């Protein structure tokens with residue numbers, strides 16, 4: 001499948017700004033360039049975890065840069081004290097990243113006992129914005145069990161939190177759980193689409209860890225129906241965010 005006229009691709013997962021530990025930086029220009037090259041129309045941005053943990057103010061920067069560049073869709077980095085997405089500021093989603101655990105490696109299960117977690121989930125349900133949520137499988141299951149309709153988007157189809165097949169089986173019947181395609185293999189994405197349908201699979205690139213063009217082409221080449229590719233590449237997130 002090639003790009004079709006009127007097909008609007010939305011990247012649901014990119015990092016913007018400096019990384020405090022990785023010694024790298026994703027500039028606005030870099031994201032604009034990649035979006036142009038990949039024919040991506042809108043780009044979700046959130047800060048690098050290390051940067052957000054050092055200075056919550058980066059959430060404000062995400063908002064400001066999104067005002068200057070309307071193709072950006074700003075997501076709020078959930079701080080360790082479990083503040084929900086603030087209302088009325090313009091954030092369109094949240095990013096939950098190994099809260100008080102070891103990033104990309106092990107979850108901190110004490111967070112599940114935090115008295116602030118219940119109110120956090122309640123407020124998030126009420127706000128109705130999606131939450132990109134990255135933790136180990138068992139932690140993710142415990143979290144999702146506390147939700148009703150909060151849209152939880154699991155990045156990389158669960159690749160960093162365990163095995164994608166296990167995430168798939170664990171949440172196949174949870175209609176409020178979605179998966180992003182970033183860095184996942186084509187066969188994994190295909191398996192998810194076959195099992196749960198195309199409407200809970202969302203395109204993401206994970207720039208700078210993935211390249212937008214490569215990640216888009218991966219979806220375009222899948223042996224699935226064209227309308228399913230369009231849903232994955234943009235339609236699903238447009239529906240969720242009401243764009």
Ligand SMILES: [Zn+2]
Nearest residue numbers: 013015155206
């Ligand atoms: Zn990422």
